[in-house]
Amino acid sequence: MKHHLIILGLVLAGCTQLWAGGKKAVVIIVDGIPKDAIERLHVPAIFDIARTGSFGKSYVGGETGTYNETPTISAVGYNTMLTGTWANKHNVFGNSNLSPNYHYWSLFRIAKEQKQPLTTAIFSSWTDNRTVLLGEGKPETGNLKIDYVYDGYDLDSRRFPKKEKDMHVFDYDEEVSANAEKCIRENGPDFSWVYLWYTDDASHMYGDGAYFDEYILKAGEQIGRIWQAVQYRQKQFGEEWMILVTTDHGRTFDGHGHGRQSERERTTWIATNRKLNTYFKEGKAGMVDINPTLCDFLGMEVPTAVRWEQDGISLLGKTEICNLRLAAYDQDIILRWNAVKKSAPVSIFAAPANEYKTTGKENWIHLADVKAGQQEYRCNRNTIGKGPFYKFVVVSGHESLNRWFSK
């Protein structure tokens, strides 16, 4: 009997293992498509993905006029998605001369630091995404290794010679999406990132109009290929997939530009085959929420030091607390947040400096444990340190909210 129980236990453990290994995710960034254009064209693949899942508003650009305001520029947006932080932390403020701060771990690094590392893949029309933003092979990223790599086309002018209307960029996207489809179908990597570029070029050249529309729909076809591969994996292998499609920024009123803080430039969208939570449905989601969402879905453990620096929260399951903000009153700093689950225990920590930026570690001081429903905590800044800079983190279960304060 005992032996049977042991065997049954082993079988069950094996099943859990299989089930855990059966969750996979692919995130696609398609460059610079405003939410209104996606909706007006009702891009078929996007709304087919969202049919049993979710489609809705998100934003980029950080919080306008604050310490984390972030340019609505491409590489800035990708790194925000990868790290779950705004540019004040990840340190990418443009598309060139990049110097990312690798202490803010990318999804790829998180995936590789798991007890059982996940298999990863990148399919990208822009090679810097791997070599610079992810920092593959660099000591600062723990010599990050990506298992399946399909990029380099933008550096291969023999195979992809320059064409009129930058059509060589469209050719990269065709190659990227074909490779993503094939690799996902055949190998089913645990986590993949696909980047498609041409829509941004089309709109920089012609602005809003028929040409841009045509290439948004073509990008939709490229996304559709990848969605086909995901559906094939689900059906054929019983794997549980999350496909999430988003854009890195909106555009100016006429479609030509982006980079600043207008409503249309800041407004983005997320489409996924998974049902997202109320926080998302209320239109509060930001680019920073994608990293915690994918970590949540894939069941990845994020080291506390890394997680407490992330600026987003998961868009899956119930939110406990959100919207942390700070106010000053003489020498006091007042923390306020919104409690969704009022009974949840909350712990509050502070740091008198930003050590994490240079060392990847923080000397957090434990201030208090309170109930989420209190929604406010007041402390005297002199009890934390000399200042003038302070940072705070409010932690509830797997969620953490953080803010910087400086005079």
Ligand SMILES: [Zn+2]
């Ligand atoms: Zn872009």
